[in-house]
Amino acid sequence: MTKSDSGKHSVGGASRRLVLQSAATLLAAPFVAKPTNAWAQEKLAGSGEVVVFSYGGSFTEGVRRAVYEPFTKATGIKVVDVVGDLAASQVKAMHQAGRVDWDTAYIEAEAYPAMHEAGMFKPIDYSLWDQEALEGTPPHTRFKDAVVGLASGLVLSYDQRVFPEAGPQNWADFWDIKKFPGPRGLDFRGKHAIQFALLADGVAHKDIWPLTDDKLDRAFAKLNEIKPHVAKWWTGGGEATQLMINKEYTMADAFDGRLISAIHQGAPIKFVWEGCYLTYTYMTILNGGPNTANAQKLLAFLNRAQIAAAWTQATGYPGPNANQVKYLPPKIIPLVSVDPQNAVKCIIDDANWLVEKRPDGKTNGDHVQERFLTWRTQ
Template identity: 30%
Template structure:
């Protein structure tokens, strides 16, 4: 009897171990220091705590997901994505709807999740300035960024419509809470583009990547530019004379999605639930200056007040910003970008 019981218990333990080993997710992100930070803060600890094996890959974005879904050869279970790309991919039918009865987002910022993508980190589109030119007294609003008399100097601005029109309207006097109401028409889009057209003679470079706008500031090639806060932090660490402000910045986020037909959909959903917990998200700023999407991460004691002051999603900084409207981008981005590109080539 004792031998039989021992064998039964051993068989049960072996079955449990095998079950854990069978649970695997393949996650694709963008590589580099960004994915390294995700791996150290989120993927590796969650794998250790859940027994879910993680296979990491890099990928080229939603075009890769589209190819896998269209050919019925889906190998990815979770993908990192920009919020706008995920919104468009979800509308296109490329992503699984997320189960928020499994993924607890009750302490998330309400704008940092969607039907198809759950926020993983927060970044901001800000205006940054060269402290050699302006000292600490650089622009403190988008109106200042447009004010070439008060702040003479060379500007840089993004060459795509994403994050380009909202600052222009705020510079034109539209209250942040009304920006997307005004942009919800072709007339409003034209108003924003006309405001950028007004500044165009003072824009020396229309940048195309985060690496480029950071380099512009490191080289002192422009006196102020728009761009992403984390890139400016890294540039400053490398010696760039750069500062920025979160006032009127655009609050945006990267997120995690599950491709349609993912081979391990249920395991992927459970894994996303795990890495959305505050005890994982509070470690991310140790490796990269992006903020957590889960507000409770600021209450664990892991994020110091000094670090929180640098993060886009800290309560004080988030309160100063305009959250990106994914609904607007789904509806208007294609039309708006055509108009924007036309203005750039004038």
């Protein structure tokens, strides 16, 4: 990892970091209005620095421009970013060593429960947040010691060149080979394809989770129908989008941020929100970090609606404050999951269930993945 405030980034392997850093920067971040600056200067003014974890690449570049630089200008607090791959293992190592060098980190939803129980995070001071941020951020995205930092979705996307009039609108359409012919793409990770299969088989959104064994049996029976038409089980974050551009897929599940970036560059792709698989990444303040007070101020600043809108435009992955929609350009709103009309169509990843242990000692997530890998190789 590297510690920097000068634009240098470390290079890692294919990972969530690469999914995020390559999908960033939809538009130039909007100007931060005087009321936001005045509020920050009054409520959040300080000195010194705050050390934040980030994914590098265009993700960090966008966040610097949209959030960090305006934050420093308004508050006097310098932001130093630490670039690395997934943060959880490094945070655990710092916690065990008794020396925490960072102030904030993005933590994957499945890693959060155990780290929370171990006391690795400081309670978030919501008293620093303005009323618009509190009212716009749903309670299920705000915990005592974590708040959703970004949401990434796997959505049903399709090639407009193949379906110029009316493309697939839901996962039942994805399974309909006669009405919508052509090669498909699906993510190699089982929990996503299993959800889509259940939706295609008529399971209601509210009944997807937990993925009990009877639901898994039902999902695999449905997956048997589509398996011959999956041209490739994609593995990389931008692979599905690129293969569709290359005409190797007619439709695929793909990450929303990657699709938005491609669409803004002229790619002939559309996507729908119905049945989106939504995964949260939490923003946390690390217990024992060197600049906790400044980290609290940064989170309060970031979650202000106007700054949240700037974050979304800079990264392609929105935080949960729905009031940011008031500050987003109209053409962006239909493309982001935080729009209330899109949010109701999404199904949120049940990270707590996935990390629960089964009688055999395996987690539910491991069990699902093992069943899926066995099925896929048959």
